[in-house]
Amino acid sequence: MKFQIEDVTVYFPYDHIYPEQYSYMLDLKRALDAKGHCLLEMPTGTGKTIALLSLITSYALCKPSNPVKLLYCTRTVHEMEKTLAELRRLHKYQLDHLGPAARILAIGLSSRKNLCINPSVVTAENRDSVDAGCRKLTASWVRALAAENPRVPTCEFFESFEKAGSDGVLPPGVYTLQVIGMFLDFDGFVVFGYEFGDSVALDLEVPNELLHIPMRPGPGTSDWFLY
Secondary structure: OEEEEOOEEEEOOOOOOOHHHHHHHHHHHHHHHHOOOOOOOOOOOOOHHHHHHHHHHHHHHHOOOOOOOOOOOOOOHHHHHHHHHHHHHHHHHHHHHHHHHHOOEEEOOOOHHHHOOOHHHHOOOOHHHHHHHHHHHHOHHHHHHHHHOOOOOOOHHHHHHHHHHHHOOOOOEEEOHHHHOEOOOOOOOOOOOEOOOOOOEOOOOOOHHHHOOOEEEOOOOOOEEEO
8 A cells, every 4th residue: 555644655565554553654754854763662563564664665765865774673583584574575565666766775684604605614503613614714814815825715705705896786676584595406496596695595486686697607616606
């Protein structure tokens, strides 16, 4: 549904809205107008997440000269994935109504244990071990030594990302941890993987944003990676 909150056209991906959600969005919108702080509370299960996402993304669309960046913090990875799933639904609804003008970039970020795709690191037992393994391959002093001695091990994936530079930018879209970390190679399915993305996870749902990116083999592997 689509409705007005003062001078903002709000795109809401459901057919009905609770009065509490509307009040929440109204207060949030006025806080954004005032460029101030806002502390809002709603009971569990009343749709806080989609109300917040709908209002803030709609606000940004209505006021392109005043760009808004949203940092949404969650306590767990599961909560993050649920939030991004809601945002993907909302984003599709906005694209259906507004076309390319509604495009945004939203990414889920987590610890190295969830983000790393280097097989020699991510298989470690716990988060601290993954952190330590990553630092041994990507620390500045390690990379400086490797520049002088090619036998010093570094992370191929990190080095490829560094070399990509400004070309290594994700196109607009909403990227969950699963979407970014796709490694598929089953019974003729297309093989996708994102080198500077997220966890090594399996997901058959490939977003349109990734389908149009040229692919080439990843460093030292037979898998195909998106750049």
